[in-house]
Structures are given as C-alpha cells and as structure tokens.
Amino acid sequence: MKKFILLLFLLIPFLGKSQDIEQFLLSGTEDASKLTENYVNPVAKGFMYGLNNGWYTTARTHKKFGFDITLVANLAQVPGKDEIFNFVASDYKNLSLQSGPSKIQTLFGGENTTVLQAKIETDGGSFDLANFNMPDGIGDDLPIKAVPSATLQVGIGIPVIDADLKIRYLPKLGTSDLETGMFGIGIQKSFSKLLKIDKTPFDVSALLAFTNLNAEYDIQGDSEFNGSGQKLEFSTNAYTIQAIASVNLKLIEFYGALGYNTAKMDVNIKGTYELEYTEVNSGLTVVSETLIDPVSVEFDASGVRATVGTRLNLGFFKIFADYTMQEYNTITGGIAFSFR
Template identity: 35%
Template sequence: MKKIFTGTIIAISLMANVQQSQAQDFEEVINSGIGDANTYLRNYMDPVASSIGNGLANGWYNTARPHKTLGFDLTFNVNLATIPDAAKTFEFVAGDYSNVELVDPSNTTLPTFVGGETNQQLVISNDDGIDGQGQFNQNIVAPSGILADLDYPGPLAIPTPTIQLGVGIVKSTDLIIRFTPQINVGDFSFQSFGFGVKHDFKQWIPGMKLLPFDLSGLIGFNRISTNYQIDEQAGQFAEFGASATTVQAIISKKLLFFTPYAGLGFNIVRSNFAMKGDYEFSGDNETYTVTDPIDLTFDGSGGPRFTIGARAKILWVLALNIDYTIQKYNTLSVGFGLNIR
C-alpha cells in the first residue's frame, strides 16, 4: 500500500520528494471510509491543484496588438503560481466527517501538502467498515506537509510550462493554440491542449482607433491531463487533470523595442484527481477490497486578476517577456519566443 499512495501523491503534485512514511498515513485515513478520506484529501491537496490550475491561466499574451494576417508567434512560458501562506494549513471541521475526530479538538488547524510537521492526532473509529468491509478503531498522527522535508528557497509554487502558437487571421484577430502530444516517461503520461482568441476591439469604437495604444480582449481555455500507472496488470492507475478559462481586457503601448502591457479580467479554475481500480486494504485482522477509492474535485481558486508586464524585442524577431499577475494565487510568468508580425 505504501507504494500505491506514494505514487498517488506524486501524480497530483508532480513532485517526487515525498517520504514513504506519509503513504502509510494516507492508508490509515482511507480506513475512515471513502467519504471521510476524500474530504480530508481534498483539503490536504487543494493548494497543489490550485497552483497548477492558476498557472495554466497565464502566459496567453505579451501585447494587446494582434498580428497581421498570417503573422505569428511561437512562445514558451513558465508560470509560477505562488501558494499563499494561508493555504499551508486547513481547518478541520468536525461536522464534515463521520468517522474521524481530533484527539485535541481545541486545535483544529492541520497542515496541507505544502505545510509543515504536526503532532496532532486523529481518532479513526469506523465500526461499520468501508462498503461493509473491515472495522477500524485506532489513533494516528495526521499527515504532515512536504515542507517538513524539503528545503525550498523562497515562495512555494508549482512550475507550469506552456508552449503556444499565435496566428493572425482576419480583422485584427489572433487564433492561439496550445498543444502537447501525449508524452510517456516510465509510468507517467502527460498531454495538454488549449485554444484562445485575441481581438482588437478599438476598431469597433468610433474615434478610439486614433488613440496611441492597443486595446484587445482575450478568452482562452487550457487543459492538462496526467496519468500514473500504479500497477498496469491489476488495472490500477491515478489520473490528474486541470483546466483554466481566462477572460481578459489587455492594453499595451509599443515603444521601439519595448512594450509594456497590462490586463484585467478573471479566471475559472478547476482540477480533478482520482485513483481507479481495485485496492486491498488491511482492517482489524482482515483484508478487504475497495474499488476507485479516491475521486476529488478542486475549484474555487479562480476569480478576478490583474496583470502587469513588459516585452523586449531582441534581434528583431526574438522576444523576451515577463509579467506578474495579482490573483488568489499570485503568478509570475517568464517567456521567450519567435515573433513575426
């Protein structure tokens, strides 16, 4: 079981530095029942899923000016959605659980995946068992966060790389495509797809075309999917997906080889994680099987956003860009690309 839950944590976090001992903690949380285990793991994993989702919403633009027809840019971005300090812990709400209690109910703060160590104990008392199987009565130490084990410099963020092609079509409009074919590395597979449209709406407002800046609207959607084969022969695997929809108003001003820009809008971010297959668990002196034990949905980390940044042209057709977005998970984006107007 330890291998299974270590793989699960790796799949959702895209990190490999997790102690094997924490996997046992999650096996014991599962013993509380599928409903309680999903509630606990949703709170525990939410910051990682939210960081990845917010990262996907960034890097769509580095200017408000669309390309001329058949002009294009090919841009690679790395987005770092910073996990706020408030997300390092979560509040244990007793009413959300049927079979899990705190030994010390006066302290309801527990670490998330990105939190630190804890000595807080949980009481698991499940006389009915899981799906009518197994009985559990035990005390366990609540799972600690990874920051207890990682010496991570600076704010914690999950890097989210994107590569996209933007092409000018008609009426000062860019069609933007993000695509990564399925990549398989060992037991992992990864793929992504996204599309967006940027359109100059100054042209439709009388008199505004004469103003000395560019003004556009953008809508973009991006989704990634990962799969981790826990035991291929047994049909056991974990899957993680994240999607982000962003709507933006963008303003920019070209100054020779330097273009400052800003954007205002909102994101809709959603992620999901599931463990599929049949798994064996050890109860009080017995072994039992649970099918598809984990199915989590994460949302609510989107919302309004404000971006400010700049692009610098190098050697006429190459460009560097950097911007910072203020949102629930503040995000730094750095990009490099080929740009043909």
C-alpha cells in the same frame, strides 16, 4: 522525457506524495476524499490559476502570416491561510484526532506532527482501529512558496478579423507509469482599428481562452495495498476572458489586462484496494475490506484578475515578465520568438 513532463505540468507534488495520500484510504472512501481535498487544495488551486496565465505579452495581434512561439513559466503564490487547514472531527465519519495539533499543514505547508485515528465499525458492533501520521508538506523545501507551472504555445495571425489564434498542445505522451496530454485554444481579437488607434503606439484587444490537461499515473508498483488497476487521474479545465491594453515604445513594451478566471480540477484514485484493519490492543487483523475507485475530489478556482507586465523587444526575440493580482497572485515570465 518523463522528468520533463513532470516539471512541465507540476505533477511532482501530487505524485511524490501519492503513497502518503494513499494511507487516507484507511478512513473509508468518504473521509479519504475529504481529507485529500483539504490536504492538496493549495497545489490544485495554484496550478489552475497558473494555467490561465501567459496567453499574451502585448495587446497587438499579428499581421498576415505573422506568428510566435512562446515558452511561459508561472509561479502562483500560495496565501498563508491555505498553508494549513483545521481538522474538525465532526466533518468526518470515521476519523478523529489521536494526537498533535488540529491545525494541519497542507501539501504546501510544512512539517506535520498530527496523528489521526480511523475507526471502522464492524458487523459485530466493535471498532477496528488504524492510526496514521499526516504527511508533511513540501513548502519548507521550496525557496518560494509558489506553485510552478509551464506551457508552450503558438500564436498565428488571422488578418481578416484582426485576431490571433493561439494553441497550446502536447500530444498524449506516456512512460510505463505516466501518461499526460494538454490542449489549449485562445482567440485574441484586436480593437485598435475600430477605435482608430492602430497608427499609434497604443493597442487594445480582448482574449477568450481555454486549456485542458489530463494525466494518469500508475501507482500500483508503489502501493502499500494489494489490489489491481491502482492509479491517480487528473483532469483540469481552465477558462479566462480578459481585456488587454499595451503601449509599444519599440525596445520596450508595457501591457496590462483586466479579466475573469474560472477553472475546475478533478482528482480521482481509481482501482481496487484491499485494506486490513488491525485492532490496537490485540495486534490482530480483525477485518478486511476492498475499496473500488475510492477517492473522487473536485477543486474549483475562480475570480477577477488584473495583470501588469513588460516585454523587451530584441528584434524577433522577446523577453517578458508580468504580475497578476488574483486569489493566488501569480508571477509569469518567459521568452518568445515573434515574427510580425
């Protein structure tokens, strides 16, 4: 079950790198938050764009008692410009470039050779030094540089208003070190009758949808720092509004949409962390510091979107695929069991 949850919600890039990201704490809370933001930005944005996909495979809505069960998979393509970020020392309080290039690979980039130096000023006016290597990205290990995500949803027809109610839900499930849960709701309203095209192969509708995902990962057992209550927390809210049109040719169906996305993700490192700084020349530990809830980062993704797609209708069994043009262009595909 744990592996299924991890794959379903794309926490693997975050969780697999949690120990590497934890070393950013050596630079202090402010710099650690900024460095974390720059490093994980493409994965966060790709995940948010993926959450807003897959709500529909046609502009048609269900008749009375109609419903569908749909499994959706997304691949949000990371633009080349987001595979790296430029380290600017003036943006940080305690960090400087020790060696290697200033253009650093993000979590979705490739191998890093950059070493950063954290200088922490003590009460005595001296500096305590800590050097760390920037962790490699995972992009070179993937067949396509795209952020995957997946959802399972149910759609139910509401005949009085010619609309479908769509629900995405996963109860809060947990293991010894991971808890995650998801809820999404959407309304797809048909305008085919109003436009007097309901007796034709053409359909027009509009969608308004929201998805929330929360996850908590216990990193205490793998942490390099002493402390308590150490964990990673994720909270994501994604919204989308779209106008949809489709044409039904019986065996095959084509659909398209125009709309707008907005989403926000909060990533927090919680707990207490006991840090020790070692002076480079002497090798002695000269200062210790305890950080509490040291990192809080907010990611945003928003913009217009346009989707084109097709669906193969094999009775109640459907196979679909579409492509969404947006900041992170997204490929979506899946299967559905639909009973009209």
